[in-house]
Amino acid sequence: MTDAPTACLLIIGDEILSGRTQDANLKFLGERLAAMGIRLKEARVIPDVPDVIVETLNTVRALYTYVFTTGGIGPTHDDITTACVARAFGRKVIRHPEAVKKLVAYYGHVPNDARLKMAETPDGPDVALIENRATAAPGFRIANVFVMAGIPSIARAMFEAIAPLLKGGDPMFSSHVDAEIKEGDIAAELTAIQEKYPHVSIGSYPFAREGRFAVSIVARATDKAAIAAALNEVAAVMTSKGATPTLGD
């Protein structure tokens, strides 16, 4: 477990920080990476400010096995991610010949300069395009950094294109047991169960069900048997307090 690959998601865009747009890429990437055994350790949402993008990228690409970025690779003036990634790596920006070909094929002619910006990547032998079947404008990989679109449907398609290239680790499994009980009524027992199963990460998440207090106890681990054992103990505690637990994945 200790040497599982790690990852960071950089969400680039004023529209997320202003509250205009609800990010949907973190949840998707979190789920997919967990299933692949890659530990998403951090996500940062940063504005469309070149110095911030460059500095943040250089910080996180040194910390994690993989860095995924979303946002800022379109044709307009506010799409500055590619230029910033190139700057972070000390590279020139080039028009990637293969990307130009894809755009020409998509549009049926050589597109205007704005659209040709979508064929730009940093220069270097470690740069490879990420396929985009939706609009042809590709993302790209440079070293351990994967530069993807912000639009969720395109980000997802790009991730699936690169997923086979990522080195995974032991998949992280998770299951949960829910009951209509207040988490404060089982907290002491939960602490004991967590201590008994140190390799299972047990989280307690209260929620409301038809106006009544309920809690979801989530267990995450690479060992399914350990998850089941821990959650069975949680369920027994819930039952002993008069609640009716239900187990789920």
Place this chain on the structure above:
Amino acid sequence: MTDAPTACLLIIGDEILSGRTQDANLKFLGERLAAMGIRLKEARVIPDVPDVIVETLNTVRALYTYVFTTGGIGPTHDDITTACVARAFGRKVIRHPEAVKKLVAYYGHVPNDARLKMAETPDGPDVALIENRATAAPGFRIANVFVMAGIPSIARAMFEAIAPLLKGGDPMFSSHVDAEIKEGDIAAELTAIQEKYPHVSIGSYPFAREGRFAVSIVARATDKAAIAAALNEVAAVMTSKGATPTLGD
């Protein structure tokens, strides 16, 4: 504008990074802070790992006027935010007498030790409770850090309780103009308009409308007249290309 107060949101919780839970606090806080003239400059999502929480908090509280945290202040073993905030400030954790009173009043008796954990705060004269009308368990403020619940309804109530205490700046306004046109067809003109209005931040966000390409051009600034002037120019460009722009807030 240059001296507008700044803010960072720290979203604390494995459940967000694992993709189990969709964060809803960033969008809310982004909108509210923008309206108050506080610039949300960054959000970080970090796991339930004490060293990470302490180190990240100490980094961001030195960078920004205000830091808001969400998550990890409940009664269970995985609620470690309060202890980590205290450690970041080099303070002891105490049972805050006023918070204990609130919990006793809410439950009608002295609650168990797990629930009394929700009355804990760092020690010090700069610590003040943040009211929670939903479940009585308060958040707290220490210096420029506001520690709030993760559950969105409670986080929102806590934010409204502290909003009057925050020093705002010039509110950031935003409007948009939408049209069924590809952003690549107006990108050059948008660049020129952005250069003409350097104090207006113009963003271009493509979307699909009934399967057709559309774009929303968003202008953000403290000056409503400048927003209107810039967007009128954008609308004129859209019209000149055969599209029918609609303006909105």
